[in-house]
Amino acid sequence: MISVEEALQLVLQHKATLIIEEVDLWQSVGRVLAQEVVADRDFPPFDRVTMDGIAINAQTFAVGTKAFPIEQIQAAGAPQTTLQNPDHCIEIMTGAMLPANTDAVVPYEDCLLQDHTATVQAQQVVQGQNIHRQGSDKKAGEVLLSGGVQITPAIVGTLASVGLAKVKVYAMPKVAICSTGDELVEIQETPLPHQIRRSNAYMLAAALQQENIQASLHHLPDVPETMKASLEQIIAEHEVLLLSGAVSKGKFDFLPQVLEALGFTAVFHRIAQKPGKPMLFGTLPVNKVVFGLPGNPVSTFVCYQLFFRPWLRASLHLTPVTAFAQLALPISFRPALTYHLPVKLRNHEGLLQATPISNTGSGDLTSILEADGLLSLPPEPQTFPAGSAVPLTLL
Numbered sequence: 001m002i003s004v005e006e007a008l009q010l011v012l013q014h015k016a017t018l019i020i021e022e023v024d025l026w027q028s029v030g031r032v033l034a035q036e037v038v039a040d041r042d043f044p045p046f047d048r049v050t051m052d053g054i055a056i057n058a059q060t061f062a063v064g065t066k067a068f069p070i071e072q073i074q075a076a077g078a079p080q081t082t083l084q085n086p087d088h089c090i091e092i093m094t095g096a097m098l099p100a101n102t103d104a105v106v107p108y109e110d111c112l113l114q115d116h117t118a119t120v121q122a123q124q125v126v127q128g129q130n131i132h133r134q135g136s137d138k139k140a141g142e143v144l145l146s147g148g149v150q151i152t153p154a155i156v157g158t159l160a161s162v163g164l165a166k167v168k169v170y171a172m173p174k175v176a177i178c179s180t181g182d183e184l185v186e187i188q189e190t191p192l193p194h195q196i197r198r199s200n201a202y203m204l205a206a207a208l209q210q211e212n213i214q215a216s217l218h219h220l221p222d223v224p225e226t227m228k229a230s231l232e233q234i235i236a237e238h239e240v241l242l243l244s245g246a247v248s249k250g251k252f253d254f255l256p257q258v259l260e261a262l263g264f265t266a267v268f269h270r271i272a273q274k275p276g277k278p279m280l281f282g283t284l285p286v287n288k289v290v291f292g293l294p295g296n297p298v299s300t301f302v303c304y305q306l307f308f309r310p311w312l313r314a315s316l317h318l319t320p321v322t323a324f325a326q327l328a329l330p331i332s333f334r335p336a337l338t339y340h341l342p343v344k345l346r347n348h349e350g351l352l353q354a355t356p357i358s359n360t361g362s363g364d365l366t367s368i369l370e371a372d373g374l375l376s377l378p379p380e381p382q383t384f385p386a387g388s389a390v391p392l393t394l395l
């Protein structure tokens with residue numbers, strides 16, 4: 001067996017080389033940006049008025065003028081106007097270009113408008129007030145975004161502001177999910193007493209949907225010849241295989257030997273961790289990878305979160321996510337393996353505190369229903385007092 005740290009490093013050494021594709025802007029949320037985004041003009045592109053009111057010359061107010069005849073009205077979206085008389089004002093709307101020969105905006109709340117004259121009732125008018133100066137956010141040609149960031153609604157707004165109707169993103173890998181085992185039946189079927197429904201495959205498919213990956217679902221029976229024939233076709237059409245079950249040492253766990261017959265090279269098989277000890281990882285010809293996840297549902301879930309997701313983030317050029325939480329309760333465990341615990345999280349006096357969720361073992365799927373994260377406790381010292389800071393994987 002190898003350690004969790006060694007296993008993760010080996011997984012990351014086999015990250016995928018993903019192609020770049022263009023998608024419509026409105027379809028880009030959640031995808032990973034694969035281009036540099038540069039300001040095509042100043043942000044804002046002009047001196048922008050931030051309040052409805054009047055635009056004046058602040059010096060005129062400073063010498064004692066309070067009443068300003070209104071020359072005209074300028075709306076947002078209209079070309080810039082010019083104040084002809086410095087003793088006058090221009091009514092102005094939020095978002096409009098600041099009129100030439102003005103340098104302050106007094107909001108309507110501080111004015112009395114009567115007989116085409118605006119009387120300023122404020123005690124002070126400061127040059128530049130209520131004006132968002134041209135280029136004060138970003139200058140034309142300045143880099144706004146680099147590649148390797150996940151696109152959020154805020155980023156969509158920025159991309160739209162520079163005219164990117166189409167966006168370059170990293171293409172997602174083609175993933176196949178393969179469940180194994182003759183004890184599994186489809187979810188719409190009524191299981192016999194010795195059967196269970198095929199839940200792991202759907203759990204993995206749902207997790208991949210959160211990553212914007214639409215995976216294909218397959219089931220492999222415990223018959224080596226049938227398993228091999230199915231896998232040949234699946235491998236030909238996909239870049240990544242997520243396998244659930246048949247990777248332990250049971251008499252019907254044929255998957256490792258079937259994969260080997262198809263050109264599979266094991267990178268590791270078995271990790272010093274609980275749950276998920278039997279995990280298998282390796283490669284197939286033409287840079288394809290296989291994640292052989294143990295069949296117990298919590299093991300499947302844990303191995304997906306701790307190994308597949310970091311592999312995917314690395315392949316997408318996303319930076320690793322590092323987090324820690326404080327143990328709410330003391331924990332002791334045996335044997336000396338890395339111990340992964342589903343936990344509930346809460347903010348306690350400014351610290352992220354983790355409370356382990358009780359379970360009956362790696363087959364207890366319901367134990368992760370309320371989990372906010374996974375704590376990973378190293379194999380030593382095997383006893384962790386309350387208050388210990390330990391690595392956390394956020395779900």
